[in-house]
Amino acid sequence: MKELELRVAAVLLNQPNLLEANYVDPNWFENFNIRCVIDALCTLDPNERSLLNVFNEVQNKSAIKYSDLIKLQGMSITSANLSSDLKSIHKAYAERNLELGMQAYQNSKTKQELDNLSNAITELTRVDEEEDTGELDEAIEELKVRLTTNQPVGIKSYPKLDELLAGGLYGSMLFTIGARPSVGKTAYAVNLAYQILERDPEVQVDFFTLEMNKREMLNRFISRQAKVSSMRLKNPSNELTLAITRLISDGINWVRNHKLRIYDRILNLSGIVNVIRKNAAKSKPNKYVAIVDYIGLVKVNSRQDRWIQVGQITRELKILANEYNIPIVALAQLNRGVESRQVKEPMLSDLRESGSIEQDSNVVAFLYRPDEDDRSVVKLSIKKNREGQLGDISYYFEGQYMLFKEVDAE
Incomplete structure (x- = not known):
């Protein structure tokens, strides 16, 4: 996983504009130094994501050196697999969260811990969802359920x-x-x-x-x-x-x-x-x-x-x-x-x-x-x-x- 995280960081340091087309959460990254780099890239405005600005953001948070950033940026890596790499990192993060949630709920069976566990399960399920194929079966079944069970169709206000x-x-x-x-x-x-x-x-x-x-x-x-x-x-x-x-x-x-x-x-x-x-x-x-x-x-x-x-x-x-x-x-x-x-x-x-x-x-x-x-x-x-x-x-x-x-x- 460390190699995967390094690969994603290298791609984003070279092509920070890809952040606009891909959702990236710094919390997904297990390696602390890489997490700080990704956080800096996400925090900076698109036109400010230079190597020097990234270093200025991370130097007081981690032990990473400017030479490390230069080396990371210098890695010759294609961006073709960025989407699948991010999904793998997200899934690993969701699995870690689920494991921690299960342990916390075993130690303290409170409503809060149960909600946390439920959220962890939901997030892992979202990551595992298949790509959109354009099929209508799921939407049709959802409509049929609403028609037969009188489920609420929206959030109420006035x-x-x-x-x-x-x-x-x-x-x-x-x-x-x-x-x-x-x-x-x-x-x-x-x-x-x-x-x-x-x-x-x-x-x-x-x-x-x-x-x-x-x-x-x-x-x-x-x-x-x-x-x-x-x-x-x-x-x-x-x-x-x-x-x-x-x-x-x-x-x-x-x-x-x-x-x-x-x-x-x-x-x-x-x-x-x-x-x-x-x-x-x-x-x-x-x-x-x-x-x-x-x-x-x-x-x-x-x-x-x-x-x-x-x-x-x-x-x-x-x-x-x-x-x-x-x-x-x-x-x-x-x-x-x-x-x-x-x-x-x-x-x-x-x-x-x-x-x-x-x-x-x-x-x-x-x-x-x-x-x-x-x-x-x-x-x-x-x-x-x-x-x-x-x-x-x-x-x-x-x-x-x-x-x-x-x-x-x-």
Whole structure:
């Protein structure tokens, strides 16, 4: 296995661009020095993966020398077997994890150890899955089972939204929500995540925030759950009453007891993709959602025009949704053109920077205020829906609590 890991490291040092086409997790590598090299390559931006930069990343973590990197890079190895080599390394890692999981569960038969063991089995099964042959037998059997057992078809959130989505957020869905600034797209995404977690605490939500920091996002979730003004959380003081303090504590406990993760330092597309891949691979069916807030702020290491970069972002997110059979919610900003029209309801052509957003998305919806004089009424208008209905949902929005409530929802 050491020889295999060296071979992969040599290929990637020579052709680091192959990292964009192959998913590589540094944790797969058993050799510590090689793991550090792979981690450095994955961490660095594509245009910064020089030998010197790699050495600067690893020199304080491992005993590897610059001369070792030169020697490794100098190995004459073809990249033709990279995909199969990575699969072998991944499988060996999954087998080690399974063995450790079995030992841990034998020593301590707790729910946590059982979950860890189950995740290890799932990961090994994924590695062993055969290549896609295009056969439809498995998909047909899955459909027949759903028809006869009335299995849930998606992750639940708001009742009316679930109805329009034909059951909820489903695997392989790229769900894009567009809005102009200050309409409340981040607040709506917080409420969507809250609804998902409230209705099924087993679902893991990964929330990538590129506009706010982790503290601000935490305040929004606590404000939503505890019904405490977000301003009180922004400027806490000794003047808080005991009752308000208890509500805030309840909100903190709610966050701790649900599988919510907030990422505020992962700004590059490659970083977002790697996190989603890693966490989605461990998740059970209908138990994972990723939310990206928002597409316009995602960085792509490319000098191409921004509309081409946006196309790459939506394409990568859609491929991920398909590959891991998960829903991904992406927020987007709309063109200013909608503000100059007499009718303020957005159209698909208002999506900013790229038509690829519409093309790659299964569902496209827009948040807007039908009446600017009444900021408490916000509509979500679904304008594209491949597997459900088009339609509008009215929400009551209470800004101080970051609360979106479906009007007339039961």
